[in-house]
Amino acid sequence: MFDIDKWQEILATIKKNKMRTFLTGFSVAWGIFMLMILLGSGNGLSNGVAQNFMRDAVNAMWLWSGRTSIPYQGMKENRQIQFTNTDYDLLKDIPEIEFTSGRYFISGNRFAYGSEFGEYTAITCHPELREVESIEIASGRFINNVDIKESRKSVVLGKDIYDALFKGQEAIGEYVRINNVPFKVVGICLEGGGTRHRNAYVPVTTGQKVFNGANRLHNFALTINANSIEESKVIEEKVRAALARKHKFDPTDRAALGSYNKLENYLQTMRIFEAIKIFIWIIGAGTLIAGVVGVSNIMLIVVKERTKEIGIRKAIGATPGSVIGLILLEAILITTIAGYIGLVLGTGLMEGINLLVERQFEAAAATNNGNGDMIFRNPTVDINIAATATLLLIFAGALAGYIPAKRAARIKPIEALRDE
Amino acid sequence: MIHLNNVHKSYGTGNNSLHVLKGIDLNIPKGAFVSIMGSSGSGKSTLLNILGILDNYDEGSYYLDGTLVKDMSEKHAAKLRNEMLGFVFQSFNLISFKNAMENVALPLYYQGVNRKKRNKIALEYLDKMGLLPWATHMPNELSGGQKQRVAIARSLISQPKVIVADEPTGALDTATSYEVMEILKEINGDGITVIIVTHEHDIAAMTHQIIRLKDGIISEIIQNGELKEWKQQYTKARVTA
Numbered sequence: 001m002f003d004i005d006k007w008q009e010i011l012a013t014i015k016k017n018k019m020r021t022f023l024t025g026f027s028v029a030w031g032i033f034m035l036m037i038l039l040g041s042g043n044g045l046s047n048g049v050a051q052n053f054m055r056d057a058v059n060a061m062w063l064w065s066g067r068t069s070i071p072y073q074g075m076k077e078n079r080q081i082q083f084t085n086t087d088y089d090l091l092k093d094i095p096e097i098e099f100t101s102g103r104y105f106i107s108g109n110r111f112a113y114g115s116e117f118g119e120y121t122a123i124t125c126h127p128e129l130r131e132v133e134s135i136e137i138a139s140g141r142f143i144n145n146v147d148i149k150e151s152r153k154s155v156v157l158g159k160d161i162y163d164a165l166f167k168g169q170e171a172i173g174e175y176v177r178i179n180n181v182p183f184k185v186v187g188i189c190l191e192g193g194g195t196r197h198r199n200a201y202v203p204v205t206t207g208q209k210v211f212n213g214a215n216r217l218h219n220f221a222l223t224i225n226a227n228s229i230e231e232s233k234v235i236e237e238k239v240r241a242a243l244a245r246k247h248k249f250d251p252t253d254r255a256a257l258g259s260y261n262k263l264e265n266y267l268q269t270m271r272i273f274e275a276i277k278i279f280i281w282i283i284g285a286g287t288l289i290a291g292v293v294g295v296s297n298i299m300l301i302v303v304k305e306r307t308k309e310i311g312i313r314k315a316i317g318a319t320p321g322s323v324i325g326l327i328l329l330e331a332i333l334i335t336t337i338a339g340y341i342g343l344v345l346g347t348g349l350m351e352g353i354n355l356l357v358e359r360q361f362e363a364a365a366a367t368n369n370g371n372g373d374m375i376f377r378n379p380t381v382d383i384n385i386a387a388t389a390t391l392l393l394i395f396a397g398a399l400a401g402y403i404p405a406k407r408a409a410r411i412k413p414i415e416a417l418r419d420e
Numbered sequence: 421m422i423h424l425n426n427v428h429k430s431y432g433t434g435n436n437s438l439h440v441l442k443g444i445d446l447n448i449p450k451g452a453f454v455s456i457m458g459s460s461g462s463g464k465s466t467l468l469n470i471l472g473i474l475d476n477y478d479e480g481s482y483y484l485d486g487t488l489v490k491d492m493s494e495k496h497a498a499k500l501r502n503e504m505l506g507f508v509f510q511s512f513n514l515i516s517f518k519n520a521m522e523n524v525a526l527p528l529y530y531q532g533v534n535r536k537k538r539n540k541i542a543l544e545y546l547d548k549m550g551l552l553p554w555a556t557h558m559p560n561e562l563s564g565g566q567k568q569r570v571a572i573a574r575s576l577i578s579q580p581k582v583i584v585a586d587e588p589t590g591a592l593d594t595a596t597s598y599e600v601m602e603i604l605k606e607i608n609g610d611g612i613t614v615i616i617v618t619h620e621h622d623i624a625a626m627t628h629q630i631i632r633l634k635d636g637i638i639s640e641i642i643q644n645g646e647l648k649e650w651k652q653q654y655t656k657a658r659v660t661a
Contacts, residue, residue, distance in 0.1 A: 004535075005529060005534070008535065009529070012517065013517065016517030017517070308513065309515050311513075312514075312515060313515075313526070313530075314498060315472070315501065315507050315513075316501070316502060316527045316530065316574065316575075316578075317498050317499065317501050317502025317503075317527055317530035317578070318498060318530050319494065319495045319498040319499070320494045320498070321495065322530065412475070413474045414469045414474045417474075417509055417513055
């Protein structure tokens with residue numbers, strides 16, 4: 001295999017048949033090129049979606065109450081379940097839960113400052129919501145524990161609200177009226193990874209007091225400590241069971257207690273991308289097989305074309321083994337080199353696109369206060385896949401060369417050298 | 421050197437079988453200079469292929485320098501061809517993308533001689549053929565006579581015991597043909613057995629022995645002394661016919 005003479009022999013053949021070699025190699029290079037582009041695009045899409053998920057903490061979970069749909073412990077269905085502050089305390093004490101924030105819905109959300117006004121959403125919350133929904137502070141601060149404790153009329157405005165009401169003036173320390181109740185602006189925020197910042201945040205205790213909420217809560221946003229779908233499901237079940245015990249409803253009753261587990265959805269989506277990746281491999285492998293069949297085909301023609309030469313070689317002492325080696329190694333050499341070129345070009349193109357995407361992302365982020373929105377990120381193929389593809393190529397080359405080589409070995413010198 | 425005993429050969433199978441050689445008995449001693457003649461279909465090419473271990477035979481026995489050549493593995497046959505035999509063909513059969521020197525050196529490649537050494541030896545043989553200035557020329561840059569001399573150099577480089585030539589002058593003009601025959605004669609003078617297949621009588625007449633094949637059997641063997649007489653007879657016969 002590492003006989004220098006043999007390689008010189010093969011290189012001489014290739015050098016003398018440049019066009020043929022080029023055409024043979026092209027199909028393989030194209031196959032690998034397409035495979036790399038497909039894989040890169042798949043990765044790009046997958047990375048883009050993953051980053052979109054990152055807007056909120058990936059391990060976030062939301063809970064909301066409703067009416068029971070299953071009779072439980074002698075009580076009829078259609079019973080309203082109402083969360084209260086004690087449920088907040090209950091959730092806080094579950095060790096698997098990192099951050100918890102309760103919310104009380106306020107109806108009617110008319111925001112006014114001076115002569116400017118608009119309809120926005122005021123979300124009542126605990127300070128922990130910042131972690132759950134990855135809220136970024138543009139200036140000032142977020143709701144803090146003192147706001148909660150003292151039920152202060154503080155508000156953190158979304159960037160869009162600030163722009164609409166204040167038109168670039170200093171807002172912190174000013175009062176905006178929400179449903180005609182004055183709130184002091186303590187901060188301006190951006191929603192994590194989003195492009196719209198039309199929510200305002202007020203302390204949940206204030207919301208309850210000012211808007212007749214007593215100790216009632218409508219939903220919870222929380223983050224959990226889980227690394228897998230299984231773990232997150234176990235925690236979700238635990239949370240549901242704790243609330244079900246307290247409010248006396250069937251833990252499986254999804255109408256009484258609604259829950260949305262982002263980690264589960266995230267991991268499921270990632271699974272879909274795994275499936276897409278497998279699909280891409282299948283398509284890519286198909287393209288590659290077409291290339292390999294092409295090589296095999298051309299090598300068969302090569303063998304036919306070289307019948308005479310192989311006959312001469314055999315007449316002057318070439319063994320069948322050396323003839324097989326000659327054809328096989330040529331096929332492997334062509335597929336490997338051509339494939340490698342395709343690999344480099346394909347990954348190169350994807351790296352180029354990556355550069356472009358990043359630049360665009362930065363441009364989008366610059367015009368949108370540091371928050372770009374992209375469905376396509378980092379469309380590159382990692383080195384392991386490239387290495388796998390290279391090994392695959394050598395194997396493919398051997399496969400492509402095998403049948404033609406066998407045929408070459410069967411050539412009888414007499415038939416090859418017969419003069420027609 | 422060559423000893424054939426009742427050799428039979430058929431092509432094809434079943435009903436389409438064509439019986440080409442129908443029992444050839446032949447002794448060619450070491451150092452002989454022999455030509456094989458016969459009309460097309462007489463089996464002369466088949467015989468040459470068997471002698472050159474390029475083809476198998478069905479029946480009988482063939483001893484080459486004391487070794488029985490029968491049912492050999494391809495690998496063994498290739499080795500034997502490489503060591504014992506040199507081939508010269510009508511259409512030269514040089515490898516078109518190799519220059520003269522590389523063509524001549526090729527048999528040594530299959531003996532495992534390293535590149536430098538085999539190219540050096542190839543140049544020596546080309547020199548003997550008076551082709552040293554053409555060593556780096558490709559076959560398509562050479563004349564027919566030059567090509568055949570390259571082919572002869574290639575057949576000699578492995579120092580074979582037998583040279584097998586299939587119509588070596590078939591594609592050459594008369595003057596060049598005679599040149600090539602001179603070279604073959606010289607080779608024979610060095611003690612190498614030379615076997616030529618030809619249908620040209622003047623070429624055959626330059627050998628020491630003519631074996632005439634007819635319908636798969638040897639019809640006559642003419643020794644050198646009888647050649648002239650035979651030639652006259654033959655031309656007479658042809659003129660009257």
